[in-house]
Amino acid sequence: MRLSFVFIFLCFTIAWAQETTALICGNLITAKDTHVQADAVILIKGDRIVEVGTMDLLKAGYTVIDLSEYTVLPGMIDAHTHPLIYGSEYQTNHLKGSSAFNALRGLKTVQEWLEAGWTTIRIAGDADTKYAHFEIRNAINAGLFKGPRIFGAGHYISVTGGGGDINYISNEQSVIPDGLIVDGKDEMRKAIRQEIKNGSDWIKLLVTGAFMSTGDNPRNVHFSDEELKTAVEEAGQRDVPVMMHAHAKEGIVKAIKFGARSIEHGTFLDAETIDLFLEYDTYLVPTLTVGTYFRLKDPGNVALTKTQRSQKEFREARMKVLGEAHKRGVKLGIGSDNVGFPGNFAANEFHEFVKFGMTPMEAIIAGTKVNAELLKMDDSIGTIEVGKYADIIATKKNPLEDITELQRVQFVMKGGEIIKSTE
Known part of the structure; x- marks a missing residue:
């Protein structure tokens, strides 16, 4: 009985890992405030953000998107x-x-x-x-x-x-x-x-x-x-x-x-x-x-x-x-x-x-x-926060240093789906 429980738990853990995407961010602008976080990680499951934090969030089995050379912000x-x-x-x-x-x-x-x-x-x-x-x-x-x-x-x-x-x-x-x-x-x-x-x-x-x-x-x-x-x-x-x-x-x-x-x-x-x-x-x-x-x-x-x-x-x-x-x-x-x-x-x-x-x-x-x-949609879009749609973009240079960088967006994700890749 105990072995069955462990097996089910491991299967669930593996399934979670396989369905989770991790975005590694060089600089992260969440837009919920003026704070900028370096070396941040965003975890995405399906079309939603499930966690935002440090590199400690990374686990084996996640699909990793490396944006460590980019500034990441909401769509x-x-x-x-x-x-x-x-x-x-x-x-x-x-x-x-x-x-x-x-x-x-x-x-x-x-x-x-x-x-x-x-x-x-x-x-x-x-x-x-x-x-x-x-x-x-x-x-x-x-x-x-x-x-x-x-x-x-x-x-x-x-x-x-x-x-x-x-x-x-x-x-x-x-x-x-x-x-x-x-x-x-x-x-x-x-x-x-x-x-x-x-x-x-x-x-x-x-x-x-x-x-x-x-x-x-x-x-x-x-x-x-x-x-x-x-x-x-x-x-x-x-x-x-x-x-x-x-x-x-x-x-x-x-x-x-x-x-x-x-x-x-x-x-x-x-x-x-x-x-x-x-x-x-x-x-x-x-x-x-x-x-x-x-x-x-x-x-x-x-x-x-x-x-x-x-x-x-x-x-x-x-x-x-x-x-x-x-x-x-x-x-x-x-x-x-x-x-x-x-x-x-x-x-x-x-x-x-x-x-x-x-x-x-x-x-x-x-x-x-x-x-x-x-738009009265701030419960779903507009910032990078847990529970919101994974609408995320990235620029090579920091738009806080040159705002025109937003005219050169290199990465686009909408609802967890990659629309434009840096590769």
Whole structure:
């Protein structure tokens, strides 16, 4: 009887060892705090982290991944993306292919982003007449394809003539815009229900005009108070948070007061609006990299020239006020507003955060722990801790010494599965 017990115990121990992966880390940034641990070990079983500690954790039989020459940290989280958008004519590109084709194109895009180290993304509405990006999400979740964890909104909801509408085609023509167009509280209520029915776990509202669109002004507020109130109430009944695109100060103020969980862009932020962010505990996702991208290349059309112009006119003042927002404790999240640029370039957002005053560690936490909290997923992702998904990346050089190293991620693991190896 005793021998049988010992045999069973040994079999169990061997099985545990065979199913356990040990990551040896040269430097470990868990992102749960600012501590950096040298010569650390992460034990992974299945898709979860089961132990984090010293080299003493290593046991015979473990599958060992040697990252002792690397800095290891949580997978990056991009809180503002548009994987279906591509090219300079993005407001009509969605009409050039079917929703199925858009999904295939988008799948390739998010797979490239995962390879670059983005293990989780939030989609801030996307360019499709249907819901192609949710088909991508569902296929990834079903295990049919590899890809990042995906959360987000179906469409960016806009008023007639707003940033989500197509405002440069003859009124004799009937086309489906990339945004969802609503006017009045009844249409708003129906739109929110439709978005949630079709898979949205976030709602996205264009409260003001946009820079990357034709025929609207980012300094104008578009939705009425009644429409905004209806949107937040309806989404709240389903426990779905609302992100609100807002450039103009008045739009930022309205969005915060009516209950946005996050403000996207916030271009004309000032001291008064900083007070509101703190009072209402609202997140800000400033999306700086998209402007940098178009500043470095020819926009190719009139609409995107607005973005390029905004970089020249508003960047200096904007970076200054973002530095003040950070000093005062506003919760700032990393979001690249990726509209078709490479995933490694999207990590430039960390560099932008350092430019306005964050330390490299603070920027890393903004793109991991803070974004996980924004998504209400901090029990599962965002830090390297026991019980969380093994979403882990590694860089050859230390990003605390050069934050641009996050644009050169060498190792990617999502849910315990190696996506990109150093070998």
